[in-house]
Amino acid sequence: MGAVNCRQGQHAQGPTCHKGGNIRGPLIRGWRCLWSGIGTTRSGLEELWVLQRHQCLHQESLKPSPSPEEKPLPEWPVPQFNLFLPEFPFRPHRGQQQLKILGLVAKGSFGTVLKVLDCGQKTLFAVKVVPKIKVLQKDILRQCKEEVSIQRQISHPFVHSLGDSWQGKQHLFIMCSYCSTDLYSLWSAVGCFAEASIRLFAAELVLVLCYLHDLGIIHRDVKMENILLDERGHLKLTDFGLSRHLPRGTRAYTICGTLQYMAPEVLSGGPYNHAADWWSLGVLLFSLATGKFPVAAERDHVAMLARVTRCDTVIPDSLNQGLSLLLHELLSQNPFHRLRYLHHFQLHPFFRGVAFDPELLQKQPVNFAMETQATQLSPLEPMLFKDFDCDFESCLGYPSPA
Structure with missing residues (x-):
């Protein structure tokens, strides 16, 4: 799900989303x-x-008037009644089995992601759990609905597919297939990637971004942490919490994403379009090729914009000429000069000999990714779920059909 505070650097846990630089x-x-x-x-x-x-x-x-020493409450009280979202059914389809919690994947300001086992299918899934109270307090109702709507619309080999979504009395649940690691973890472990691996990963991301943009969807948070690796080492783009439907020819103005990946036109408050995703891809590929980000992280979007616009990205001379050209064309300050259509990439020197076909790309081995040890998940701690309204095992388990 999306968030409302700026992410600072690649280690941040929540996306930023505010309009015109003002808090909601x-x-x-x-x-x-x-x-x-x-x-x-x-x-x-x-x-x-x-x-x-x-x-x-x-x-x-x-009541008597408060004394000058008394401080106001930090938050407004929220009425205690149930919130119902039609996009999240109360009951899943019949025949689905009980889920067993195996571990904690991540915990952020808007929810928790758990590794679970479907006891009937003997299949691993990741379940994102979002308290409804935070949906109201953070004003992210539209984001929650948009995320599920988009994930139900898309189906692509390089997209992390939606398994199911439902709601309890006080929580929303979004279930996806489980992947043991992400691109950022792999990058942290191996550093610079070989040119062949960059070419393969770039081709897979080009295909999925072109697919989304053709559907009128802009992702707005393309980064290594949002790219998972399947059991064969191929990519799965995930986290559509900041995505939105943006038909071609229209513009967006919301400042959102992760600071080090945000395009200049996004940092400035727009207008911007799908070309912002291609800038983010350029930052990602630059990092894979050099082991570092093209621009250091700043404390907020204003400082980040100043840093991005006042210094040109220096491409190391050691990089292949085709890759260097690709990075220059993706990291163009002018969004109209960036590569954006599939045929641009098919004809590009860096992709010479690459077949932009998902089935053929998936047949290519990614041995180094498969051999790299996945980051160990932290053990499940009951204290992390003390704020839930009931025993978490029963909260997560599917209700039995009526």
Whole structure:
């Protein structure tokens, strides 16, 4: 899922998403978005909210005025009633089995990702768990709905496919196939990649980005941490929390992504389009080839924009001429000068002899990726789930069909 604070550098855990450089509005915007998004009438949730608000005002009028030493509450209280999102069914399809938690994959500010075993299929999955209360507090209702909508729409060999999604009383669940490691972990372990490996990974990413853009989808957070490796060492693009439908010819203005991968036009607040994803790909390939990022991370998007625009990216002379040309064309400050269409890459000198066909690419061995030890998952600790409303095993397990 998306987040609302800027990521700083490649180690950050949450994406950034704000508009025009300003933090999103107070919690009440989340309620308004909720009502407009799911069609609730005033006779339902709004009446409950108004009633609770009037009760609170009446109670406040009976209380003495606070002393100057008293501090306001850090957050608005949230009414305790269930949030229902039509995009997340309450029950999965019949016949699905109980899930068993095997370990913790990641824990961020918006949710937790777990490694689970489907006891019926004997298959591993990753399940993202998002508390509904945070969906409202962080005003990310639209992002949650968009993420699931996009993942249900796409089907590609190099995309991390959506397995299922459902909701409990207080949590949303998004389940995908499980991959043991990601490109960033591999890069951290081996450093610079061989040119042949860069060419293969680049071709796979070109195919998937062209596929998404043809569907009118912009990813907006292409980075190594969001590229998983399957059991054969091939790529799976994941995390569509910041993605959105953006038909060709239209523009976006939201500043979002990961600072070191964000294109200049995104850092400046737009307008921008799908070309921003190609800049991110250029940053990624530069890092794979050189072992470092083209521009060091800054504390915020303003400082990052200043650094990106005032210094040209220096391509090492040691790189192959075709790869050097590719990086120059992807990391162009002017988005109109960047490579963007499949035929641009098919005719490019760096990809000479490459068949841009998913089946053929998947037949090429990635031995070094398979041989690299995957990062060990941290053990599951019950204390990490103390904020859940019930025993987590039963919370995660599918409800039995009625």
